[in-house]
Amino acid sequence: MRSLGLDGVPREEPLLYPGAWPRESGLLDGDRLLPLDRLTYEDRVPVLAIGSNASPGQLRHKMAEFGVDAPLPMVRARVTGVDIGVSAHVSRMGYLSASPVSAPGTVRELFVLWLDAEQLAVIDASEGVPMAGGNFDRAWLPAPDVRVEPAEGTVLRGAYAYVNRHGVLRGGDGAPRRHPGDQRVLIGELLRGSARLRRLFGTTPEDFCARARADRRLCERGTRLFAEEDRVTASGLERHVRSGDRTGGAAPLPRTQPPPTAPMP
Template sequence: MEEHAKQPRHDGPDRTLEALGLAEAPRERPLSYPGAWPQMSGLLDGDRLLPLIRLVHEDRTPVLAVGSNACPGQLRHKMAQFGITSPVPMVKARVTGIDVGVSAHVSRLGYVSASPFDAPGVVRELFVIWLDAEQLAVVDASEGVPLPHGNFARAWLPAPEVRIELENGEPLPGAYVYVNRHGVLHNGSPAPRTHPGQRALLTELLVTLPRLRKLFGTTPAEFCARARADRRLCERGTRLFAEEQLATASGLERYVRAQQPGSPGTPANGK
């Protein structure tokens, strides 16, 4: 039986994304990236986030969200492109062994996205989204997985190398995650840097990289506007990160395996 069919009625508190402050999609407002995350686990059902009955969904694929895939507004936007209305369970998790870095590419959506990197001993609160086959194909396409030169590859992170505990303490045997094929950024040290949020990140990059300012302007808002308007400009920005020797390996490349996901098509405004 479908998860949404099991949900009780919720005629009390307003569970709409708008009321919960979770409706905004970074695809529409890039400076909001990675978007608002829920405070607790829930079932994304259309424009509502409902309480979950269970945390593990054996008939679905667990995907660890480190960026905007943990934003209900962003997920809803991705699914709406293909008319998909089936619900998505979003489960809060305590993850040990990775941290959230900065993708070494400029997205056509107007931001510099998050990407995981290997970080033994580091503990982060993230979300596991449980996707059915159709939903997984959409998210894969949005990350460029099916494309030979797409920005992300989907990789399985096995326990115990990466430990994922759901909010009830139950461990998972592993989960998929999207690893950036360009690597991640560092800020002068050998180790990857963490993602501070879009406005802070772009402000810092524009201050320290004159060539980036020449391409994308002097303010975060100007950067986003130019990036959204020009695919080739985004490709030049991605090359600039490599030429400035700011890109480094995430340490998760060893987990990347050849994927053959189904895909309803690659969105025109995908990452």
């Protein structure tokens, strides 16, 4: 991955978020990204990667933390009906993460992760799904609401995505703000727009990241501030959060448990 520039880990360097994404589909196997021989997997669960879950370096870091080393298929797909917004919470990792938002007619190139039960448990835990105070729920996004095409002529029955429990940040028009894909730009804009946020997190993106990584309560205060300053709106995907354990033709969804000592995102 290093030779491809894909080994960066946003959890260790938050200004890298969302990390480098591959150009093509591949099989993540340790520190290698290998060619794939197929684009769908009946024995695995499809999960849309909206932010750093599409970064091989971040994925490897998450899996290695719990000793999970099975190969992980990453399939580039054409996705219609979803865009990438900004989570309305400050992550303990020091960045502002991406969240899916409903966007009928919008077409994006995203990655589908085909996860086995153990891998799904790790990703669920990293997003806080099993935790009462976690930041995300895993939601099934069915076709035709969301159209996922891993190859021409192939459409999945749906895919899972992680929907933020706090909502997403809104833009000046009241609609969900699009994540710029550059953490430094995003944090800089938010700091310039709020004196209260600067008092909490400092005046630069470096200050913001350093303070957030050092203080869980400060992150919680920043999250509340977004709501207090009326910066938050719904993602439009909340209705899908508890739509049932369907997997769009994959194997029945495994009942996952968080790995031991799962970190709070």
